Every structure is written in C-alpha cells, then in structure tokens.
Amino acid sequence: MPELPEVETVRRGLAPVLVGKRVASLEARRPDLRFPFPDNFAKRVAGQSVVGLERRAKYLIASLSGGEDLVMHLGMTGRFTIMHEGQADTPGHYAYGVGPDPTHDHVVFHLSGGTRVVYNDPRRFGFMVMMARAERLQHPLFRELGAEPLGEELTADYLAAKAMSRKVNLKAFLMDQHVIAGLGNIYVSEALFQAGLSPNRAARSLADRRGAPTDRAIRLVPAIRDVLERAIEAGGSTLRDYRHADGRRGEFQERFGVYDRAGSACHTAGCGGEIRRAVHSGRATFYCPRCQR
DNA sequence: ACTGTACCCTGTAGGC
C-alpha cells in the first residue's frame, strides 16, 4: 500500500501528536506482525518521549529519548490512526469510515494526556523493530538502501552507474529498493509515464557504453521527483486501505496518468492511445504504448 | 552476483 508519498503523509500527520510527547504505555495485542515484535517491546517504549519522527524510504523512524529508534514499516495495509482524548470507541466518534477494528488493531501507543495512536494492519505485512540510534545506518534494513528519491543523491549519473551492469527492465530496476528507496508499484508506473519511457526497456539503456547517463536517465530523475512531490501534495493515493493518520483519504489517485487505467484513453494531448496493463516480476504495470518508448 | 518465482496474510471483487 504505502509508498513514499503515503508514508510521508502519515509522518506529517503523526508528528504533531507524537514528537515531544511521552508514551505512557504501549500495548501490543499479538506477539508479531510480519516479524516478532522486539524483545520486551512494551517495556522498552513505555515511559519514553518521542524526540523525532523521520522517514527514510518507506520506513517511519521514531527516535526515543532513551537512545533507541523504533522503526516501523506499513507493509501493504498498515495504517496509523490518531484517537484523541475523549474519543470513545464508539462508531459515531470515528470519522471518515474509520471504525474500531479489534481483530486488526495490533498496537496501541497510549500517550500521556490521553491521546492514542493505533496501528491497524489486516495483512500484517508491516513490522516494528528497535535498534540503537547510533547503529541505525549500519543495520541491515538501512545499510544497502538506495538513494532517497527526493534527496540530492538521486542524479542521472547515479542512475546510470547503477543501471550499467543490470539486465532487468526499467520497471524492475526502479522497484528495486537498493537503487531508489521509496518507489513502489504505483509511482514507478507513473514516473515512467511522465518520463515517456517504456517499462519494458532495458535498464542499461539509462547509460551509454562509457557509463554516462543518456537523455533517458536525465529526464527520468525530474519525472520521479515531480510525481512524488505532486503525490505528497495530494496526501498520497488511496486505492482501498490507505488513510492519513486522521482518517482522510489521499487524493492522488484522481490524478493518475496510467495506474489502474487499463483500457482507458491516454491523457496526453494528441496521443489517443489506450493504457495497457502488463505484468513485470509478478506485479501489474500500467503504461501507454504510444507515449512510452 | 543477478534474476525470476513462490510465498507470507487477509479481504474483496468478479465469474459461474
């Protein structure tokens, strides 16, 4: 579900209620999600203050006052919901169709002051792990992550260097978190559309024989950035599960160029082509065969 | 080292 724009939207929604606040207690209602929860999870979090809430790729990182980081991933269906003091567990108090869901509300952060932050995840592909803050960058989850797409590390030169020795197509290349960290199935399709590049094209065509970036790599970089920035501005994309931390839906799905539009007309002026659906590495890809070469 | 596939888990949509 949540790709970079969705995770960033959740981060922005959670930060005001979490940062600077103390977690009075943590309630883990099952022993695991995708992975077991950290040893002594509740005890390690309880009583600590959240001193920062960052995002790296699709990870949310809550820095705790004791020196540990709580790293959270939303998987496909993970959702955080803020429940303010006095907001009872009755359906009428839940806005926007978000209701109590005892079977899938797995973790509850009880903040001092009464606000609760509830983590819900039907498929349980999400996870939460803890690590010493000083060791985070060396942790296996972070050590080999690729460039942050909205950061300065992502350049045409970087992409060309990464692509030169690869035999995969562009779709798989951009989905690879070791190359660019944060893109997922929606935004790879959208970025390729915006750059006018076919998902079937070989990744190595981003580099010339010497390893220098081709014009394709040069226009792919701003296309990726622009798609992500517009998506963040729209609060992400809600296909079904995803919600902001306050329950609102994202709106970027209204502006998809190709994603989930198979059989519909391409929006590009004068194109007249029909959006097609294909499968790459077992995942659906959407593209316009006329605009994307 | 790289690449493709199966798999983790649950819910929903569509065909029959």
Place this chain on the structure above:
DNA sequence: TGCCTACAGGGTACAG
C-alpha cells in the same frame, strides 16, 4: 446466495 479464483500499495527466501 455461495464457492472459487485472482488480485492488492510490501519485502524476503530461495532456486537456477
């Protein structure tokens, strides 16, 4: 209505 299959924004563990 019910049953069955395919599919869904994620990543990992293998086999080749």
